[in-house]
Amino acid sequence: MTLALGCIADDYTGASDLANTLTRAGLRTVQTIGVPADDLALPEVDAVVVSLKSRSIEAGLAVTRSRAAEKWLRGRGASHVLFKICSTFDSTDAGNIGPVMDALREDCGEAIVLVTPAFPETGRTVYQGNLFVGAVPLNESPLKDHPLNPMHDSNLVRVLARQSRTSVGLVDLATVTRGVDAVRLRLSDLAAKGIGAAVIDAVFDRDLETIGLVAGSHRLSVGASGIGLGLARALVSSGKVKSSATNAEAGAPVGGPAACLAGSCSQATLQQMANAERVMPVLHLDPTRIFTDKDEAQRALAWAKPRLADGPLLIASSATPEAVAAVQARYGRDAAGHAIEQTMADIADGLVQSGVRRLVVAGGETSGAVVDRLKIPGFLVGAEIAAGVPVLRAVGAKESAKESAMLLALKSGNFGGPEFFTDALRLMR
Numbered sequence: 246m247t248l249a250l251g252c253i254a255d256d257y258t259g260a261s262d263l264a265n266t267l268t269r270a271g272l273r274t275v276q277t278i279g280v281p282a283d284d285l286a287l288p289e290v291d292a293v294v295v296s297l298k299s300r301s302i303e304a305g306l307a308v309t310r311s312r313a314a315e316k317w318l319r320g321r322g323a324s325h326v327l328f329k330i331c332s333t334f335d336s337t338d339a340g341n342i343g344p345v346m347d348a349l350r351e352d353c354g355e356a357i358v359l360v361t362p363a364f365p366e367t368g369r370t371v372y373q374g375n376l377f378v379g380a381v382p383l384n385e386s387p388l389k390d391h392p393l394n395p396m397h398d399s400n401l402v403r404v405l406a407r408q409s410r411t412s413v414g415l416v417d418l419a420t421v422t423r424g425v426d427a428v429r430l431r432l433s434d435l436a437a438k439g440i441g442a443a444v445i446d447a448v449f450d451r452d453l454e455t456i457g458l459v460a461g462s463h464r465l466s467v468g469a470s471g472i473g474l475g476l477a478r479a480l481v482s483s484g485k486v487k488s489s490a491t492n493a494e495a496g497a498p499v500g501g502p503a504a505c506l507a508g509s510c511s512q513a514t515l516q517q518m519a520n521a522e523r524v525m526p527v528l529h530l531d532p533t534r535i536f537t538d539k540d541e542a543q544r545a546l547a548w549a550k551p552r553l554a555d556g557p558l559l560i561a562s563s564a565t566p567e568a569v570a571a572v573q574a575r576y577g578r579d580a581a582g583h584a585i586e587q588t589m590a591d592i593a594d595g596l597v598q599s600g601v602r603r604l605v606v607a608g609g610e611t612s613g614a615v616v617d618r619l620k621i622p623g624f625l626v627g628a629e630i631a632a633g634v635p636v637l638r639a640v641g642a643k644e645s646a647k648e649s650a651m652l653l654a655l656k657s658g659n660f661g662g663p664e665f666f667t668d669a670l671r672l673m674r
């Protein structure tokens with residue numbers, strides 16, 4: 246298999262967003278959790294997005310992990326690698342975008358790297374090198390107060406130059422508007438001057454298409470899901486990838502029992518649980534028992550196992566803001582959150598061992614704990630259940646064994662409509 250596109254994402258949710266964007270654009274896409282093992286069994290795909298957690302770690306570590314991911318992707322034939330960053334250029338003057346870009350550029354021998362976090366449909370635009378978040382420049386947006394990476398400069402040419410060993414140039418909107426040849430000419434002018442990276446303006450969706458066409462003939466680019474979309478469209482329009490409208494393989498039925506887990510306490514999830522209660526049995530965990538008796542997972546599994554054959558069920562730790570506040574006041578916010586997440590992971594593990602093959606999880610952190618516990622190396626991305634929430638098919642772990650095939654839906658608390666759990670199960674057969 247030769248990958249048409251390799252991607253390295255600096256966080257998990259960004260990776261999911263990119264994988265979903267590529268899938269919607271017609272690319273068969275797998276998202277892996279961390280750098281995959283050399284012998285990971287992959288289905289036939291066009292793109293792989295390697296999810297790292299490298300956005301806010303020490304720069305040297307981010308470089309090492311990103312290099313390992315690049316090596317894996319190039320080893321699978323990816324001639325172009327996109328380093329996926331946050332669309333708000335989330336970073337400090339110490340990195341990690343510049344150092345990772347420098348290292349990957351060195352490894353692939355690229356003369357000049359295209360850089361843009363623009364994604365107009367989500368309100369991220371770049372003009373004269375300045376990043377706008379909605380109507381305001383980055384340094385006037387809420388990102389100026391980000392707890393880890395406060396952004397005080399909206400000029401990305403300057404921001405990137407402070408992080409990078411190479412000089413940084415600009416391809417402005419006027420050039421992008423003139424089209425592919427004008428952009429190529431500008432890039433070769435910059436490269437001839439020894440400039441190794443260029444921030445590219447993009448204000449409209451069509452700008453991403455021009456950028457994608459140019460980027461595709463380079464070895465490396467840096468940006469958010471917007472440039473991913475541009476690259477995907479270029480691959481489809483050039484015929485290098487045959488667009489697959491929805492990923493039929495990802496959604497192929499697996500059969501077997503289904504279960505839902507809810508750890509999110511968001512309003513949306515509480516409403517979705519209330520609606521699920523009308524159509525499936527629901528067990529509400531008792532958070533205090535998680536701390537006192539420590540047998541809450543076993544109790545939940547004893548409740549669930551005899552019911553699995555009768556249809557889907559839901560197990561929830563989710564509670565109202567008042568109940569959550571009471572648990573947090575007693576056990577501490579982080580300790581309570583962690584203990585409950587681990588209990589949900591124990592329950593997920595027990596359910597899968599009892600034959601569950603279709604698992605819906607509500608809550609971002611809760612999903613992370615479940616995926617880690619199940620040691621799932623990656624997912625093939627399928628059709629969207631709700632905006633930003635696709636059906637996922639576990640890949641890797643002895644995928645050829647039919648009985649190990651598994652479908653998941655992982656959603657952040659606020660995502661999905663009021664009937665999310667039944668909507669998800671309808672697409673997960």
Ligand code: ADP
Pocket residue numbers: 508509510511532562563564568569570572573581582583584585586607608609610611612656657658659
């Ligand atoms: P969301 O996507 O809505 O942010 P997360 O799963 O990321 O959901 O976060 C929810 C957090 O709340 C998790 O750490 C979870 O363990 C914790 N939690 C779940 N139920 C309760 C509860 N009843 N009391 C206190 N904390 C809870």
